[in-house]
Amino acid sequence: MINAKFMIEVNDLSFAYKSQKIISKVCFSIEKGDFFCLIGPNGTGKSTLIKILCGFLPYQEGSIKIKGTELKLLKENLLNLVGILPDNFSVPGDFTVYELFMFCAQALGYSTLEAKKKSEQLINTFDLNAHKNKLIKNLSSGLRRRVEIAQTLINDCEVVILDEPTNALDPKSSEDIKMLIKTLNLRGKTIVYVTHLLNEIEDLYTKVGILYNSQLKLFSKDELRSHNENEVFISFSTQEDLKIGIEFLTANNIDYEVKSFGIIKTKDKDYQCDIFKLLNELNKIVNKPVTFSLGKIDVATLYNSLLIWEKGGKSN
């Protein structure tokens, strides 16, 4: 039965390059309109995972459904659903922008008339009118990236997968590309975004997946942001400190909830005390300083906590 709620639904996915296990029994789902950020240390398999999602690499075990249909059964229809900008991808420099779009559209089987229409649409959507007759090799890196993202959408696909799209761009160009992708998302595209720049995703993501040790840990924005400003996320680096923290909060009548990776969220409460003053007191008795934030935990803190806790959460 087709479950249209999910754009991508992955169940028990495993993948290995020969004997090197990359992904093991990974499960996650991405809904239509989600902005899914995939993060994780170098070499953990992020690029591999997205190549599997767009059909470049065959998966060995498990199931991937795109809009309710098993990926293996989609064949050429997959191109209408999923577009990808791979890591370090560059389009041929000797084409003009317009020629590139025409070439891509015709390679996908569109007639000359349809290809012209598609190319004009992309040029307008991506604000490339002033550059459409320029050779790609003469464009700035930021503009070239804009063209590369545009050509992934030649099919007007519903899911856009981008592997480190701001890589090697200066801050201004990165910001422009980030805003462009945000706009695509606001216009209804489902985005899968791989990055190492954790701060850049704070105002973008609806879901974050952290790939580590062949596993994917998934967090929704709701889990990482509290609806009540009084709630504080406290992040501990070691098991001993977590224990000290729990005793301290209990002794001070602060309700709490223990989350994953040494993170505690204090519970919705109208605190009569100055919670930050209290947490400064806590920092005097733990072995390693805790980090705390009001109302939300940022992705960088979550990521660091995961790395520490996956290594055992022990003081050294």
Ligand SMILES: Nc1ncnc2c1ncn2[C@@H]1O[C@H](COP(=O)(O)OP(=O)(O)OP(=O)(O)O)[C@@H](O)[C@H]1O
């Ligand atoms: N075609 C391949 N054949 C064999 N091994 C590969 C192949 N491609 C990647 N690998 C290995 O698989 C592992 C995961 O690589 P992958 O590029 O997916 O990781 P990544 O998380 O995207 O890394 P990075 O953050 O550095 O881009 C690495 O150890 C890499 O060397």
